[in-house]
Amino acid sequence: MHEQDQMTPNERLQAFIKGEKMDRILAMPILVSISHRVAGITHREKRASAELQAQSQIDCYKRYGNDLMIIEYGLHGVGTALGSEMNDPEDSLPAIVNHVLQDLKDIDQLDFDKTKKENDPWFAKTLEACEICQEKMGQEIPTGVLITGPFTAVSSIYPTENLLRATRKDPASIHRLLRLCTDALKDIYKEYIQRGIIIVMCDPIASGTLLRKSQYIEFVKPYATELMNHIHELGGMCCYHICGNTTKIVMDMVDTGPDMLSIDNLVDLEYVKGQVGKRLPILGNVPPVDVLMLGSRSDIFESVKTCILKGKDSPKGYIIASGCDITQNVPVENIDYMMEAVRKYGRYPIDEALLNDPATNN
Amino acid sequence: MAKSKEELLQQLSDCVFEMEDENVADAANEYIDAGYEALDGVLKGLVDGMNRAGQMYEEEEYFVTDLLVCSDAMYNGLEVLKPHLPLDQDADAVNYKCVIGVVEGDTHDIGKNLVRIMLETAGFEVYDLGRDVPLISFVEKAKEVDAQLICLSTLMTTTMPGMKEVVEMLEKEELKDKVKVMIGGGPISQAYCDQINADGYAVNAIGAVTLAKELVGMA
Numbered sequence: 001m002h003e004q005d006q007m008t009p010n011e012r013l014q015a016f017i018k019g020e021k022m023d024r025i026l027a028m029p030i031l032v033s034i035s036h037r038v039a040g041i042t043h044r045e046k047r048a049s050a051e052l053q054a055q056s057q058i059d060c061y062k063r064y065g066n067d068l069m070i071i072e073y074g075l076h077g078v079g080t081a082l083g084s085e086m087n088d089p090e091d092s093l094p095a096i097v098n099h100v101l102q103d104l105k106d107i108d109q110l111d112f113d114k115t116k117k118e119n120d121p122w123f124a125k126t127l128e129a130c131e132i133c134q135e136k137m138g139q140e141i142p143t144g145v146l147i148t149g150p151f152t153a154v155s156s157i158y159p160t161e162n163l164l165r166a167t168r169k170d171p172a173s174i175h176r177l178l179r180l181c182t183d184a185l186k187d188i189y190k191e192y193i194q195r196g197i198i199i200v201m202c203d204p205i206a207s208g209t210l211l212r213k214s215q216y217i218e219f220v221k222p223y224a225t226e227l228m229n230h231i232h233e234l235g236g237m238c239c240y241h242i243c244g245n246t247t248k249i250v251m252d253m254v255d256t257g258p259d260m261l262s263i264d265n266l267v268d269l270e271y272v273k274g275q276v277g278k279r280l281p282i283l284g285n286v287p288p289v290d291v292l293m294l295g296s297r298s299d300i301f302e303s304v305k306t307c308i309l310k311g312k313d314s315p316k317g318y319i320i321a322s323g324c325d326i327t328q329n330v331p332v333e334n335i336d337y338m339m340e341a342v343r344k345y346g347r348y349p350i351d352e353a354l355l356n357d358p359a360t361n362n
Numbered sequence: 363m364a365k366s367k368e369e370l371l372q373q374l375s376d377c378v379f380e381m382e383d384e385n386v387a388d389a390a391n392e393y394i395d396a397g398y399e400a401l402d403g404v405l406k407g408l409v410d411g412m413n414r415a416g417q418m419y420e421e422e423e424y425f426v427t428d429l430l431v432c433s434d435a436m437y438n439g440l441e442v443l444k445p446h447l448p449l450d451q452d453a454d455a456v457n458y459k460c461v462i463g464v465v466e467g468d469t470h471d472i473g474k475n476l477v478r479i480m481l482e483t484a485g486f487e488v489y490d491l492g493r494d495v496p497l498i499s500f501v502e503k504a505k506e507v508d509a510q511l512i513c514l515s516t517l518m519t520t521t522m523p524g525m526k527e528v529v530e531m532l533e534k535e536e537l538k539d540k541v542k543v544m545i546g547g548g549p550i551s552q553a554y555c556d557q558i559n560a561d562g563y564a565v566n567a568i569g570a571v572t573l574a575k576e577l578v579g580m581a
């Protein structure tokens with residue numbers, strides 16, 4: 001447990017769920033892409049080994065005392081299992097260079113058995129990393145998995161731009177792919193849930209920046225809803241995140257039935273609280289780039305303060321988080337500052353005077 | 363009764379604007395069979411439709427998906443009209459060439475592709491290097507094809523410095539006056555453009571076209 005906290009993340013989360021007293025507000029900065037920096041290894045070293053993936057998360061927790069460790073299945077896992085090729089950069093996030101499906105006529109040739117843990121070494125590795133986290137730290141802190149939602153899974157199989165075109169030109173084929181991906185994801189999610197892992201479902205390609213609301217409702221909502229139901233049938237828990245501006249689709253996102261909603265910094269926390277705060281806890285949304293990467297210590301304090309001011313009275317509860325995954329170019333000290341600010345402004349009982357005083361940023 | 367030229371041009375424009383990428387070839391053939399000039403068909407028909415689509419995108423009526431399908435329609439129509447364009451057309455007209463790509467380290471390419479489409483619509487000969495492009499390639503390609511313009515795109519703060527490097531490479535090779543550099547993407551701003559001594563910044567694909575024309579002196 002972090003020396004300045006009075007409760008472990010597990011105790012805090014339990015208290016949050018039951019509406020009992022907590023020492024401070026929950027804080028779940030998305031420390032995925034930055035975690036190898038905290039551990040002092042390269043990105044390639046981290047992704048090559050279950051031990052190092054787990055250790056990077058444990059190192060983050062030991063340093064920051066954040067409330068959720070997150071193992072990365074990632075956004076491309078379904079595609080790469082099926083045969084999409086990725087590049088292999090030494091020290092940055094890999095990207096897909098060749099999608100396995102180039103023509104929608106070839107959907108039948110995809111072999112979704114390849115996405116099973118027995119056949120996909122990446123999937124197996126991340127499960128092992130989850131087991132290590134649970135074994136070493138499970139008594140103290142929950143572990144989640146950052147994992148693709150249905151629409152982004154399709155984009156790991158079929159090039160994004162063609163996928164976007166096909167939503168207009170060949171919706172039937174896209175629905176077939178979504179069907180196949182949703183079924184595959186059910187089996188994948190199940191393995192994590194059986195290990196007690198929280199599903200952090202991310203679907204950036206379903207972003208309001210790329211799809212209009214009617215397309216979200218047609219191509220994403222039904223499949224996401226099905227996955228949420230599945231997660232709940234298995235006794236699991238889901239935090240739902242879509243990058244970019246989701247202002248127009250927050251209601252629909254919440255209709256799918258997640259347990260928590262995580263919002264990007266492009267969306268106003270106050271607005272989201274008004275729209276859906278009565279229905280579920282909200283996570284957000286310290287800007288990862290403008291504040292965490294480029295900001296000063298006092299900018300970070302200011303941003304944390306603003307988030308807490310906006311979020312603290314959300315009816316179903318508020319958890320402070322980053323608006324999106326934190327990139328490896330964020331100075332690792334800046335997360336110290338974020339947590340320091342959380343412990344200052346987010347300590348219960350909340351000190352309203354401190355929170356409303358403009359001159360307390362350091 | 364046979365349709366007038368204006369009607370047929372309107373039909374071409376509408377095919378693009380209304381995303382009828384399958385009917386546009388028929389419309390283009392009808393236009394050619396009626397004996398009208400191919401060049402007008404391109405500029406006052408297809409390109410007009412694409413510009414209207416771009417306008418709607420700017421007004422947030424059209425989304426990325428819509429623009430992509432509109433551009434498919436435009437290209438389908440172009441395929442029919444191109445063989446009928448007068449051959450001597452290019453003889454003394456200036457060919458505006460531009461090299462475009464997403465800078466090294468960044469793989470976000472949807473925005474860049476929209477910019478490319480709109481530049482092609484405006485009549486630029488565009489060389490698209492793709493995404494995650496090694497910085498030196500921009501300069502090499504520009505030299506190879508004798509381009510007047512380099513367009514750099516990035517959506518990530520971490521890869522922004524690559525834009526500065528490209529500008530510096532051009533300066534070092536004393537090409538900076540000959541080749542203009544236009545930049546854009548989420549985190550880019552006019553202030554950053556000034557700071558790295560690039561020639562221009564535009565906030566979206568429509569602005570990119572106006573700016574590109576200005577930079578190369580296209581009428």
Ligand code: B12
Pocket residue numbers: 033075093094095160161204205207209210243244245264265266288289323324325326327426467468469470471472473474476477513514515516517518519520544545546547548549563564565566567568569570
């Ligand atoms: C879709 C998306 C993805 C897709 C990309 C698919 C693809 N083929 O492009 C995927 C899921 C793969 C992806 C991956 C990542 N992403 Co991403 N992604 C997005 C998202 C949601 C939308 C981007 C988009 O396509 N917009 C639509 C297009 C049409 O808009 P646009 O690109 O801005 O282009 C317009 C203008 O900018 C302009 N323009 C563009 N280029 C140019 C060039 C010139 C010359 C001119 C004049 C104008 C111009 O015209 C365009 C049309 O009008 C944004 C969120 C956001 N707020 O933008 C994040 C975002 C861009 N991603 C981000 C990040 C961090 C990543 C990752 C690193 C993930 C991570 N957390 O670690 C990886 C990157 C891997 C890599 N090395 O490249 C961050 C970038 C933060 C930053 N500023 O540094 C963003 C902002 C999300 C966030 N809130 O943090 N992403």
